[in-house]
Amino acid sequence: MSGGTADLRAITASVEGDAGVEHGALLVAFANAVQGDDDARLAATRRTLRAVLSPEAFVDACAIVGAFNVVDRIADATGIPLDPMLAAMTGDVRQELGLAGFRSSANTPGA
């Protein structure tokens, strides 16, 4: 979107770094901390993120975490397949990230 290059392997933590996104490494660390069970680590990561993001952007980040904990569970609990159009658009990305290793890939024939 910005015309830059992003290393999407940061999504699966195959590589570290910003993934070409401003504060990307910190956002990934924040996601790791929220999804984990180390409250001290979460508090520290939260403080660091708060220091670099505006209050509004921080709230957005928290909202995103909430949103995708909803839709991930809906997808996995209802067995919906990946839409054919989306599957066609994301084949390379999914292969590079090894997403076929996720159990829920079984819900999409040919994934």
Added chain:
Amino acid sequence: MVSDLRRRRDEGLPSAIQWFRTATSPASGTSVIPRPQVLSRYYVLMNRYEHDPGYSGTDPCSSAPWFLVGVNWCRSHAATLPSSLRARGSARRGGVDTGSSGATTDRDPAGGLGVRCSRTAELSAIDRRTDDPNYTGADVPIRSDLVATHRFLLDHIRSPGTWWTGTERVAIAAASRAAASCRLCRDRKGAVSPNAVRGRHDGTHELPEDVVDVVHRIRSDPARLSREWFDGVIAGGLDVGRYVELVGVTTMTAGMDYFARAIGIAPLPLPEPRGGEPSRQRPAAAKLEGAWVPMIAPENARGAEADLYGDGFVPNIMRALSLVPDEVRALQRSTNAHYVPVAQIPDPTARRALDRAQMELLAARVSALNECFY
């Protein structure tokens, strides 16, 4: 007028109705509004007060604010309204049947309203409006659309749904929250197979144990849900409609809990359940089309479900809960506020204070940690 009406109601129902009838009749005095119409107007203005006299202000969910504007306008313009319009309005828009509703009656000895809820005290306790969410501890302001959405979701959870009562829905939400700290769930998640670990989920359960297990599995280990597991749940007696609604409540609760955890506050308190019966309306257009559960295809979203999807491409994630359409509506509301409005998702320039690339990186990382292929 409302404060006057309440004062008169405290003095007695029959006189309040009589006063109200006179007060809302055309100022010209040439006609009196029929009793059924008076009663319907009284209901609009006073239903909240009847159930919760301690509540002040106009019921925000009622038509009262708009009605008062209309009443006052009609009174001052009665002479200019066509007589045929006045006659049709009275005949067709009154609408309160005080004799055949079948409601539990507690007739006023003086022959007043005639239909009065016999559960007023009980309803007052459980039918209060959903309070604003409690973000105590947050050191950042929560934007207003998120506050409104959280209040909506909490109200949605506490209200009777399509298949579960409000009490059951709150119990599902509580079970979803409890799963986050459940020892059995933790042990199962750490095991090679969740089926290898037996036991009972922590805490006291208001729901049947098998239902609690479904909630806990969806909340704590969604990545390892399988078709085989789902088939076993349905074969075990849980109707697929109830299952879909359970998925909606469980996941929405999870979303709010993760938001709270991320922000650094306690989970938003669950509200008291609201009374009433589920609607038990199953959409005829829902069909099995590749998912585990029936879904409504966009081209078949008509009638009561005509509002479910917008124009353009409708991804399966927005159809997944359509066997229970109200859960789709709740998901849309949730997504609009927590992510970007559903209609703007395909637009790469749609953003918030975070830019879109930051939003997508964060979203993708969360999904990768949840091992969600979709």
